[in-house]
Amino acid sequence: xxxxxxxxxxxxxxxxxxxxxxxxxxxxxxxxxxxxxxxxxxxxxxxxxxxxxxxxxxxxxxxxxxxxxxxxxxxxxxxxxxxxxxxxxxxxxxxxxxxxxxxxxxxxxxxxxxxxxxxxxxxxxxxxxxxxxxxxxxxxxxxxxxxxxxxxxxxxxxxxxxxxxxxxxxxxxxxxxxx
Amino acid sequence: xxxxxxxxxxxxxxxxxxxxxxxxxxxxxxxxxxxxxxxxxxxxxxxxxxxxxxxxxxxxxxxxxxxxxxxxxxxxxxxxxxxxxxxxxxxxxxxxxxxxxxxxxxxxxxxxxxxxxxxxxxxxxxxxxxxxxxxxxxxxxxxxxxxxxxxxxxxxxxxxxxxxxxxxxxxxxxxxxxxxxxxxxxxxxxxxxxxxxxxxxxxxxxxxxxxxxxxxxxxxxxxxxxxxxxxxxxxxxxxxxxxxxxxxxxxxxxxxxxxxxxxxxxxxxxxxxxxxxxxxxxxxxxxxxxxxxxxxxxxxxxxxxxxxxxxxxxxxxxxxxxxxxxxxxxxxxxxxxxxxxxxxxxxxxxxxxxxxxxxxxxxxxxxxxxxxxxxxxxxxxxxxxxxxxxxxxxxxxxxxxxxxxxxxxxxxxxxxxxxxxxxxxxxxxxxxxxxxxxxxxxxxxxxxxxxxxxxxxxxxxxxx
Numbered sequence: 001x002x003x004x005x006x007x008x009x010x011x012x013x014x015x016x017x018x019x020x021x022x023x024x025x026x027x028x029x030x031x032x033x034x035x036x037x038x039x040x041x042x043x044x045x046x047x048x049x050x051x052x053x054x055x056x057x058x059x060x061x062x063x064x065x066x067x068x069x070x071x072x073x074x075x076x077x078x079x080x081x082x083x084x085x086x087x088x089x090x091x092x093x094x095x096x097x098x099x100x101x102x103x104x105x106x107x108x109x110x111x112x113x114x115x116x117x118x119x120x121x122x123x124x125x126x127x128x129x130x131x132x133x134x135x136x137x138x139x140x141x142x143x144x145x146x147x148x149x150x151x152x153x154x155x156x157x158x159x160x161x162x163x164x165x166x167x168x169x170x171x172x173x174x175x176x177x178x179x
Numbered sequence: 180x181x182x183x184x185x186x187x188x189x190x191x192x193x194x195x196x197x198x199x200x201x202x203x204x205x206x207x208x209x210x211x212x213x214x215x216x217x218x219x220x221x222x223x224x225x226x227x228x229x230x231x232x233x234x235x236x237x238x239x240x241x242x243x244x245x246x247x248x249x250x251x252x253x254x255x256x257x258x259x260x261x262x263x264x265x266x267x268x269x270x271x272x273x274x275x276x277x278x279x280x281x282x283x284x285x286x287x288x289x290x291x292x293x294x295x296x297x298x299x300x301x302x303x304x305x306x307x308x309x310x311x312x313x314x315x316x317x318x319x320x321x322x323x324x325x326x327x328x329x330x331x332x333x334x335x336x337x338x339x340x341x342x343x344x345x346x347x348x349x350x351x352x353x354x355x356x357x358x359x360x361x362x363x364x365x366x367x368x369x370x371x372x373x374x375x376x377x378x379x380x381x382x383x384x385x386x387x388x389x390x391x392x393x394x395x396x397x398x399x400x401x402x403x404x405x406x407x408x409x410x411x412x413x414x415x416x417x418x419x420x421x422x423x424x425x426x427x428x429x430x431x432x433x434x435x436x437x438x439x440x441x442x443x444x445x446x447x448x449x450x451x452x453x454x455x456x457x458x459x460x461x462x463x464x465x466x467x468x469x470x471x472x473x474x475x476x477x478x479x480x481x482x483x484x485x486x487x488x489x490x491x492x493x494x495x496x497x498x499x500x501x502x503x504x505x506x507x508x509x510x511x512x513x514x515x516x517x518x519x520x521x522x523x524x525x526x527x528x529x530x531x532x533x534x535x536x537x538x539x540x541x542x543x544x545x546x547x548x549x550x551x552x553x554x555x556x557x558x559x560x561x562x563x564x565x566x567x568x569x570x571x572x573x574x575x576x577x578x579x580x581x582x583x584x585x586x587x588x589x590x591x592x593x594x595x596x597x598x599x600x601x602x603x604x605x606x607x608x609x610x611x612x613x614x615x616x617x618x619x620x621x622x623x624x625x626x627x628x629x630x631x632x633x634x635x636x637x638x639x640x641x642x643x
Contacts, residue, residue: 011198013628036198036367037621038395046392051400057408075323075332084336101341101419108412109348112405116355119401120386123394125362129387136370138390139363141198141624 019163034138057115064110190632224605231599264304270449271297276409338422364616431511431574440492447485451559458553512569532562
């Protein structure tokens with residue numbers, strides 16, 4: 001089954017932001033906006049939920065910290081305690097000051113890497129992934145708004161022209177996307 | 180009105196530029212052919228690199244006895260070079276992370292190259308401890324993994340092991356920070372490419388970046404959080420490097436001011452190296468509209484500040500060495516004994532290159548001059564190398580007994596490996612300058628309307 005979408009191209013970030021607000025106000029669903037650079041306020045205007053990736057990063061950091069604590073305890077206190085420079089090794093806590101650098105580094109290591117991996121997976125970007133922007137100009141100086149269209153094709157085209165679109169195309173798409 | 184910026188601020192992008200012009204300007208060095216100067220620089224660097232590799236193979240094949248080490252000075256040029264390269268690596272993350280948190284727009288023109296420099300410099304730094312192991316194939320022994328010795332683990336009390344964790348975290352986090360920022364710009368090159376092979380390569384490295392609104396939302400959040408994580412990380416790395424010395428019980432090393440002083444010195448030398456590289460790059464790649472006098476001046480201001488911190492640290496070390504009245508302190512690297520001793524020339528090189536010459540940057544004319552900034556940055560690079568050499572070689576050259584008084588003389592292998600890493604560094608940087616978008620294209624576009632010369636002019640005339 002296929003359906004129709006409108007691709008409206010804009011060549012200015014302020015114009016596209018106003019256009020998004022106008023299209024939203026007219027109660028149309030905006031499927032996607034492809035941009036060459038981040039446009040501030042666009043996510044809010046489109047009604048996108050705030051990202052929770054920073055919270056995820058905090059959790060990953062806690063995981064890293066726990067692993068560092070376990071690793072230093074297991075190797076230095078539990079498995080083979082040694083007298084190194086007279087540093088106390090009977091309890092993990094007494095030896096803890098020497099482990100602070102390791103705890104810090106592993107917290108950062110886990111928080112940073114797992115967050116970036118989460119970002120790549122959630123945004124579906126990885127090596128050998130095919131790009132999905134419909135027009136190559138959207139990585140240069142054009143902004144592309146994608147709106148699904150049914151009966152109201154002419155009315156919508158009229159509205160988009162009013163918002164300052166420089167190019168409007170109606171495209172048939174296969175319903176294969178998975179989100 | 181969302182792009183307002185005070186008229187008093189100088190523009191960061193010169194000339195009449197549009198979004199498309201920015202793409203064109205930054206893609207040009209990648210799509211065009213290299214000129215003769217590039218090839219000359221590349222072959223010289225390549226020759227130096229190969230010579231260095233030869234010296235490394237000789238060292239590994241014969242043993243580190245081929246270096247000028249002796250029973251007292253068990254590490255000299257290798258650790259000097261290690262600390263020097265790690266220090267240089269600090270500016271990249273400082274520019275991209277700390278300046279991002281402080282919302283400094285001028286960082287955008289230089290952060291890509293500064294981060295590239297960081298990664299390439301940390302590569303060089305990482306070589307030295309591995310070569311110094313003598314048996315680099317046993318390098319994995321520094322990792323906390325179960326091994327053939329039974330339950331014998333690495334020593335987590337040791338600053339040398341902290342270094343392993345700090346440097347590898349720093350290198351890998353810097354790398355993903357850099358690459359994530361590169362994705363949209365690689366996508367720009369991919370979508371412009373006309374040659375099929377080029378298109379394939381950039382499609383691969385851009386990871387299929389499409390620039391959806393949600394992607395950009397996450398991208399900005401990830402950049403911010405990575406900057407927040409990288410800021411304490413960059414400070415921790417040189418803190419831990421300084422602890423290699425500061426936790427030992429050795430006059431001249433056992434010093435509580437080492438961590439902040441090393442961090443300031445690292446930023447000082449890192450900015451000097453950025454200045455050296457960008458001074459050349461802006462010319463070679465015709466990016467003078469993006470890397471302006473203002474950028475050079477701002478970097479010089481950071482150099483004056485961190486150079487001042489370093490100067491205060493030197494004075495403190497010198498004063499304390501004298502004030503203790505201890506004969507052992509009288510031959511630390513900043514003391515009267517060092518000044519009058521056989522390493523007096525190294526002592527004075529340190530003060531002249533690192534403290535005296537950078538003072539010229541107090542003059543606005545010098546600070547805004549490309550050629551003077553370049554020359555002073557070279558002096559600082561040399562001075563910071565001497566700082567590490569003095570800390571290591573002078574301090575170790577006189578032990579507590581006259582029988583432990585030895586001098587260090589580098590052999591051709593010591594020198595060769597150092598020159599080799601400089602060559603390797605420039606090989607990587609020159610290749611980078613030809614294949615990577617050297618200025619963050621997408622980010623610079625976000626400041627065009629607020630800080631572009633034509634937009635600023637337009638706005639200022641409209642207001643009056």
